[in-house]
Amino acid sequence: MLEKRYDFKTREKHWQDYWHEHNTYKFDENAESKFTIDTPPPTISGVIHLGHVFSYTQTDVIARHQRMLGKSVFYPFGYDDNGLPTERYVIKEQKVRLNETNRSDFIKLCLETTEKMKDVYRDVFTRAGHSSDFDSAYSSISPRTQAISQRSFIELYNAGEIERRNSATLWCPECRTAIAQSEIETVEMDSTMNYLNFGILDSDEKLQIATTRPELLCACVCVFVHPDDEKRAHLVGKKAITPIYNVEVPILANPDVDREKGTGAVMCCTFGDEADAKWQKEFNLPVLEGIGHNGRMTEIAGEFAGQKVTEARANIIEKLKEIGVLYDTKPITHAVSPHERCSTPIEIMVKPQWFIKLLEHKDEIYKAGEEVNWYPEYTKKRFLNWVEGLKWDWCISRQRFFGIPFPVWYCKDCGATILADIDDLPVDPTVTQPKHECPHCYGKSFIPETDVMDTWATSSLTPQICADTLTHKGLDDAHLPMDLRPNAHDNIRVWDFYTIAKSLLHYKKLPWNNVMVSGWGLSATGDKLSKSKTSKGELTPLVAFEKYSADVTRYWASNATLGKDVFIQEEEFNNGSKLMQKLWNASRFVLSFLEGYTPKKCELLPMDQWIIDTYRITFKNFKKYLEKFEMGLALNELEKLFWNFCDNYIEIAKNRLYKPEIYGEKAKESAQYASSMVLLGMLKMFSIYMPHITEEIYQDYYAKIEGCDSIHLSKYLDLGDAPSVVFGGYRVCDIVGEVRKFKSQNNMSMKDEIAKIVVKDDDRNLDFIKSCLDDIKAVCNIKDVEFIKSNNFSVDIEK
């Protein structure tokens, strides 16, 4: 017998422990039917907020759904504790100054910090009732992961897909490292367009140049004009003289120049932007480093040396004004590209970096993106759009400490690149030396590569890292393609993109067949939830679990439309609380009539057949939506059935359940069968959203009946096809509705008696209605019912 009230505060914990002890969610590799999920390892360097719970719950619902379909679900878990996000977190939290610590101490501190964070994350997801395998969770910095990642590097290097180049790279002056295209954002910023006069060698003419980056004058290597620019044609081949620095630079013709922009003449600096980098290569221009790796002006900036870029810009504008070179300046807004981690505008720098060749594989990646099933479908275009706009190869080297090292040394004598042996992985080249002498010059001294790899170089291997927890084969294509990659929309162009790229480079296979894209949980004001701090009044996961329960939190999370952001509004949680309470009460009521009863098929009364028919339809729609990962729409379908079950069916059936002496034992049995089966079926469907309360109810009665340890090890209830009496049943509900309306409008109590109703309808419906006469009379407390044949349905009521 279920208690009067369901105490989620103790029962949720109870069932979480129960599932853990019973290995309820254990994956069986030898199962006939499997479903594999490439779970996103959360970046654990920061606060875990409801946004995490939002999207991870959606994945858990899918995992549970697949289990209820009878599949064994591979639902691994991992922690992304590797790389720059962790470094930044540790520096901030532990107040570390990088120049006051050494590499190994710092790495140790990073490891210690992330170890604590793992427990926090695991606790929240466990308490959210997630069914992933936390016990064999991987870490993206663990030796095992390092070995897989390094092996990927070596294999792609040997395949000619990776090379080290000394070329222009996106550079973050704040983090002092190279970064990749996917790590930059675009932000509108206020700036000024500055119009300067350049001198012309051996001439009094002036050449007008517009620039937003006057601080780069010191790195100006040439001036371009358009080849068809008649006004300036005579200048091509001459020398321009830069203001302040008085350096002679060539004036060249370049068809890339847009004559409508600025003054129509461009100064090319190395490097102000990507166009400069392109032109430097095309015209084989010298490279002048005006900005250092630390984001400060270099010696060639003369009096501005040592200043930060923004300072130098302001100062040089003043100076240009002073000397009369700046003849105009206009405020503008333009897009700049800041680094997503620190919001510092990126620069372009030249330094040897490691690149994975992506540009030459653009077509393959595009095709793969087309082959993957994206849910919702429009997210495919977002992926393809990103691939189309790809402009840089993937720079995977980072000038940082806490990351996976490159398994690489350079021969001191001949400079040859020496790779570690695969059997020795993982290696840290700063700690160990190559086993053999240099194969080229037989040198015995080596310089280690001190850069570490981009975190995405590792995260893009999650299908392999996950599979390895089962196969222990390391980098391998076992389980490829997996069934599902779930992630939020911000990761389409990052994690999804890199994973597809790597999978193609290694195996020419898709990493997974389906991608499910969730939205974000946003604060009530519509802001992105911060990972660095919890803002005032923000509902945190633990508070939500305490106040509303995990099941209600899950209900909120899964009641969303795929791919769409939602605001975190506590009112939405109230709806979940009400549903949970209703589910409890309805179950308590139904189960109270099932003591000593074992469900067995029997001849069903029409309204009992009706509720089973509506169940069948709902179940079908429910599965159809979940096939497309639309768990929110599936939930809506289920809720409609549930409320119909409560408002109409139970009200009708209760009389027969209470009073077999009036309506007969058979009428009771029929109601027992239908109510027990439909409730069971609904509990199973609800179980993927609200695993705790459904387990509690299931264990009270159904576990014994089905001989099953947990509702989560059972399968959905299939009550067959061919619904027959759906319409008639709803017509009976209409009649009941009319009577309720009548009582309501006449200020009557629902139990008050009605003397007589007259039902008009066609023959077919009247036949069905007549067959439910006892139910109708009982639920409405009507003494007499009269039937009149008519083409139009109506109900007349007499007090």
Add this chain to the structure above:
RNA sequence: GGGAGCUUAGCUCAGUUGGUAGAGCAUCUGCCUUACAAGCAGAGGGUCACAGGUUCGAGUCCUGUAGCUCCCACCA
């Protein structure tokens, strides 16, 4: 400038192949009815952003316009 999404009741949002507009919250009315008064039964409330088009019929398909959001490009 390119791509995508959104615009439906006061609020938050559903509306699968085109067929008389839906839910929750809020508002109003009634009801202690043997699961549930943080409940139940009802009611009111929408020219489905706008303008065209296809169709017997369009919230749903097509074209265009406007506003909001996201991604990308634009840094001369």
